[in-house]
Amino acid sequence: MEFLYYFDEVFEPIALMLLIGGTIGGLILGATPGLSPTMAVALLIPFTFHLEPAQGLILLGAAYTSTVAGGAVSAILLRIPGAPANIATAIDGYEMARRGRGALALQLSFLSSAVGGVIGVLLLIFLTPVLARWALAFGPSHLFWLAILGVTIIGTLGSGSIVKGLLSGCIGFWLSTIGFDDILGVQRFVFHPVVSGGVNIIPALIGLFAIPQVITIFAKGRGRTDLEVARVASHPIGAAIGELSQRPRALAIGTVTGAIIGLIPGVGGQIAGLVAYDQTKKFSRNPESFGKGEPDGVIAAEAANNAMVGPSLAPLLTLSIPGSPTAAVLLGGLLIHGIFPGSDLFERHPEVAWTFINSMLLGQILMLVFGLYIAGAAARVAQAPQQVMAAIVLALAVFGAYSVQHSMGDVYVMAFLGVAMYFLERFGYSAAPIVLGLILGPIAEANFVQGAMIANASVGLANYFFSGWLNLTLIAIVLLSIMFPLVRQLRFGGTVGAAKI
Amino acid sequence: MTCIQRLLPSAIIAAVGVWVAYISYTQEPADAFLFPRLIAAGFVMLAVWDLACNLLGASVPAPGMDATAALNLAPGMLVLLIYIFWGAKALGFYTATTIAVLTIQLLYDPAPRHLFRAWGRRCLITATFVAVMYGLFAKLLGVYTPKEFFH
Amino acid sequence: MMRWIFGIMLAVTGMLSLVAAAMADDAYPERPVLLMVSYGAGGATDFQARIVTLAAGEEDMLAQPIAIVNKPGAGGRVGWNWFATEAEADGYTLAAYNIPHFVAQSIKGGVQYSADSFEPIANWGADPAVFVVGKDSAFNSMSDVITFAKENPGKLTFSGAGLFVGHHIAALQIEKAAGVKMAYIPTKGGGAAAMKAVIAGDVLAGVNNLSDAFRAREAGDVKILGVADLERNDFLPDVPTMMEQGLDVDNASVNFRGVMAPKGTPQAIIDKLAATLPKMFEHKNVVKRMKAGGSPMHIMTREEVQAMWAKRQETLSELLKGL
Numbered sequence: 001m002e003f004l005y006y007f008d009e010v011f012e013p014i015a016l017m018l019l020i021g022g023t024i025g026g027l028i029l030g031a032t033p034g035l036s037p038t039m040a041v042a043l044l045i046p047f048t049f050h051l052e053p054a055q056g057l058i059l060l061g062a063a064y065t066s067t068v069a070g071g072a073v074s075a076i077l078l079r080i081p082g083a084p085a086n087i088a089t090a091i092d093g094y095e096m097a098r099r100g101r102g103a104l105a106l107q108l109s110f111l112s113s114a115v116g117g118v119i120g121v122l123l124l125i126f127l128t129p130v131l132a133r134w135a136l137a138f139g140p141s142h143l144f145w146l147a148i149l150g151v152t153i154i155g156t157l158g159s160g161s162i163v164k165g166l167l168s169g170c171i172g173f174w175l176s177t178i179g180f181d182d183i184l185g186v187q188r189f190v191f192h193p194v195v196s197g198g199v200n201i202i203p204a205l206i207g208l209f210a211i212p213q214v215i216t217i218f219a220k221g222r223g224r225t226d227l228e229v230a231r232v233a234s235h236p237i238g239a240a241i242g243e244l245s246q247r248p249r250a251l252a253i254g255t256v257t258g259a260i261i262g263l264i265p266g267v268g269g270q271i272a273g274l275v276a277y278d279q280t281k282k283f284s285r286n287p288e289s290f291g292k293g294e295p296d297g298v299i300a301a302e303a304a305n306n307a308m309v310g311p312s313l314a315p316l317l318t319l320s321i322p323g324s325p326t327a328a329v330l331l332g333g334l335l336i337h338g339i340f341p342g343s344d345l346f347e348r349h350p351e352v353a354w355t356f357i358n359s360m361l362l363g364q365i366l367m368l369v370f371g372l373y374i375a376g377a378a379a380r381v382a383q384a385p386q387q388v389m390a391a392i393v394l395a396l397a398v399f400g401a402y403s404v405q406h407s408m409g410d411v412y413v414m415a416f417l418g419v420a421m422y423f424l425e426r427f428g429y430s431a432a433p434i435v436l437g438l439i440l441g442p443i444a445e446a447n448f449v450q451g452a453m454i455a456n457a458s459v460g461l462a463n464y465f466f467s468g469w470l471n472l473t474l475i476a477i478v479l480l481s482i483m484f485p486l487v488r489q490l491r492f493g494g495t496v497g498a499a500k501i
Numbered sequence: 502m503t504c505i506q507r508l509l510p511s512a513i514i515a516a517v518g519v520w521v522a523y524i525s526y527t528q529e530p531a532d533a534f535l536f537p538r539l540i541a542a543g544f545v546m547l548a549v550w551d552l553a554c555n556l557l558g559a560s561v562p563a564p565g566m567d568a569t570a571a572l573n574l575a576p577g578m579l580v581l582l583i584y585i586f587w588g589a590k591a592l593g594f595y596t597a598t599t600i601a602v603l604t605i606q607l608l609y610d611p612a613p614r615h616l617f618r619a620w621g622r623r624c625l626i627t628a629t630f631v632a633v634m635y636g637l638f639a640k641l642l643g644v645y646t647p648k649e650f651f652h
Numbered sequence: 653m654m655r656w657i658f659g660i661m662l663a664v665t666g667m668l669s670l671v672a673a674a675m676a677d678d679a680y681p682e683r684p685v686l687l688m689v690s691y692g693a694g695g696a697t698d699f700q701a702r703i704v705t706l707a708a709g710e711e712d713m714l715a716q717p718i719a720i721v722n723k724p725g726a727g728g729r730v731g732w733n734w735f736a737t738e739a740e741a742d743g744y745t746l747a748a749y750n751i752p753h754f755v756a757q758s759i760k761g762g763v764q765y766s767a768d769s770f771e772p773i774a775n776w777g778a779d780p781a782v783f784v785v786g787k788d789s790a791f792n793s794m795s796d797v798i799t800f801a802k803e804n805p806g807k808l809t810f811s812g813a814g815l816f817v818g819h820h821i822a823a824l825q826i827e828k829a830a831g832v833k834m835a836y837i838p839t840k841g842g843g844a845a846a847m848k849a850v851i852a853g854d855v856l857a858g859v860n861n862l863s864d865a866f867r868a869r870e871a872g873d874v875k876i877l878g879v880a881d882l883e884r885n886d887f888l889p890d891v892p893t894m895m896e897q898g899l900d901v902d903n904a905s906v907n908f909r910g911v912m913a914p915k916g917t918p919q920a921i922i923d924k925l926a927a928t929l930p931k932m933f934e935h936k937n938v939v940k941r942m943k944a945g946g947s948p949m950h951i952m953t954r955e956e957v958q959a960m961w962a963k964r965q966e967t968l969s970e971l972l973k974g975l
Contacts, residue, residue: 032637035642038693038694039693042693042694042698042702043642045702136848136851136852136853137852138852139852139854140849140854161551161554163547163550163551163554164551166543166547167514167544167547167548167551170518170540170543170544170547170548171514171517171544173540173544174517174521174537174540174541174544177536177537177540179725179726179730180725180726180727180729180730181533181534181726182725182726182727182814182840183533183727183814183815183838183840184530184532184533184815185726185727185729185757185760185762185763185815185816186530186533186762187762188524188528188533188534188537189521189524189537196730196733197723197725197730197733197734198725198726198730211581214577214581215574215577215578215581217577217609218573218574218576218577218578218609219570219571219573219574220570220573221569221570221572221573221574221609222573222608222609222610222611265848315848318871319851319871319873320867320868320870320871320873321844321847321848321851322694322844325692325693325694326694327694328692328693328694328695328844329693329694331694332694332698332699332702332945335699335867335944335945335946335947336699336703336941336944336945337944340867340870340871340946341867341871342867342868342870342871342872342873345871385610386609387605387606387608387609387610387611388606388626390577390605390609391601391602391603391605391606391627391630392602392630394581394584394601394602394605395598395601395602395630395634396634398584398585398589398594398598399594399598399634399638399644402589402594402644402646403638403642403644405721405722405723406644406645406686406721407723407734408589408590411585411589412585412586415581415582415585415586419578419581419582423510423566424510426563426564426565426566427506427507427510427511427563427565428562428563429510441540442840444536445536446839446840446845448535448536448539449535449536450837450838450839450840450849452535453809453835453837453838454809454835454837454854454855456835457806457807457808457809457835457837458807458809643684643717643719645684645686645719
């Protein structure tokens, strides 16, 4: 309960102003396509130079939590996930918005983000040392299987056909190997100079999700589009809370899965939302409604990706190991003030450590308040006429893809993948497994190569990747994630969750 | 028609898969292609399976393409391609965006093209949007696009 | 007659453009300058680059801010390739360099740059490589490590951040000096991932950045057995150098970080930058932040960096010849 003593620091005028500024700024940056939470936090680092350590961290903590939640806004309204963590949100969130329930989707996403986020931070507060040890248990072989699992889950989940889903995942894996091999520096599959630096994740994410959307609107043609414009039902917040309280299962599954998976260094944050979505669908009474605007899908995904924020910082705060790129940037924010995270951080700099954690706790509440306020206004975006949406999404995609590393090449790759994806979607392939393959490919490869080297110097390849309870459990889950839907598909003649994203 | 349509993407993907596998298993140094070999095996296997499913007509039905949709999307697609592959760099991001946003609205707006009010609305939307983008990216985030607004 | 007119026109145009160029250099910089970092946000190079460019906007420095752009991938190759081939040599695009990384990569081949593709401006930091083991490890000195490696050739796994980077060079030098074969495991994701492998016990030991290792030791997670530099470091006065422990390892693996421009940048701009940047690095706010972050500073002028680059080129060519 020590953290309660430091709460007054967060309520000082300057601190509170920073917290509010960080939250609002974070929501806006998070909702901007192309700006991942990592970039948003990195952009804020220079501002913290001029602040006291605790104040700087308040700003960063608030921005981190709210960018993750802000990514849901563009995922729901424009079907552009703000960050990989929001991919699962886009599946049902966008369907809800299309059916005129955008306001509800946004409200649910912020409410479940806040619930998940608060529980995640509380876990961080009470269980940090235990959590950090648990995170270390994952060695190269486990991370490899986990990355594979991420792709098999989405491959079998996101598309009508399991073969096409897994094939899309393989395409994603292959795309991730284009460019330089990270370890030996050999160029692979460089068939055009534009991809000599590899396929960058964020532009690919934008292209694969946003461009097919734009072309779909084109394909409907001119005229009569007015009939398709969804009426946005304004939705009272009380009713949204009521809706959420009737769906405790999705909320609980999302929060627990997010918190556990978020801990795992490197892989966690990316797939927390997806695994939670998958689990919720499996345990749901009506799994066939997923992908067609099921509120449970939004709740689980958003609860998970914010529940992961707290625990993902446990390895950083106690072991000084940044578990994710965002945590690495936060480490920078700590270091410039001469604060070294480590097991004794809470003894040496209690005021800083606790203020930081408290700011994330309070940041969740503020995020909820501002988020709900924005939700009402932002939902109207979905009401904009189709041709305006198409134009705006296209331009946002171009700017978003360019701004990641100021590269025209990224914009070309974005456009090429997007146009190709439109046609592939028409033939039953889906974007989500490709993106996941692209994101998890480097993780799988790095851990595979590293594991193979360690194995060759020690116990041998088969022994290293296929023994130990953690490896075996993960392999079992990978196999189950393929077999389970496959059996169902064969039995029911291919009507498994026609979830299309 | 639909059969050929469905086979085409599968065949293209299978061809890419075979190419990936060929490169992975022939290029040196082999150490750099360990992981590509692993995935190429899965890639080719799944691609062949998918192709077989389509040949036997056992695959999950998909919407496919039809002539109306193709005709409808053609002009928009043209604007998209010109905007991205030529305009953004040659004219500068902001000029190209202004033109593209206005053209797309013009092409797909159901309102009659000679209606004065509709023109006013389109221009207003375009101007507001480009101003917001300029403020956000050029001023706030400091993203330096190939050409700034006016030069 | 025509030839005359043509000649005069040519001369006038030439003069005009000269004047214009001179004026442009005088006014430089008129807009913000980009600094490309070939590692991701949050890495040590990115973090330090953001700090040392803090003061750029001040009137007596460049009077324009320096913005950081990250182009990560393949141990820096993606970014430096871009810089060597596509960056405009107008002084508005600069890059951070890491020695020995890019020199080693260019010797190994497969990239589109070498030390001749770039113009060094100034150096801001030097981060030596150190040898670390987990806190419960049986190794307590470099000689323990070497003894184990001699008894178990190729079995001693130790991590480092990639191939042809400072850590790898240090690893090669240690193996060569001791005449042993060990299993170097390159990790992806910089020093942090390599450090995680050591702390989690995935590998038996590791080579890492002094700054990261220092923090990990403060946190009680690792032991530091030796520094691969010519003398002991101020941050770790109790840790002996490799030389002190009888291993002939010099400072070739020390990670120097600084700023460079593409070849072809106007000399006037290079001179202005070379005069301004060291001053900027010495700014009291910069020094304070760097010290607080545990990042060792080492400011060098353009001439000193040129000499250092030339020396590294020689040492590394020799070391990497067998590979």
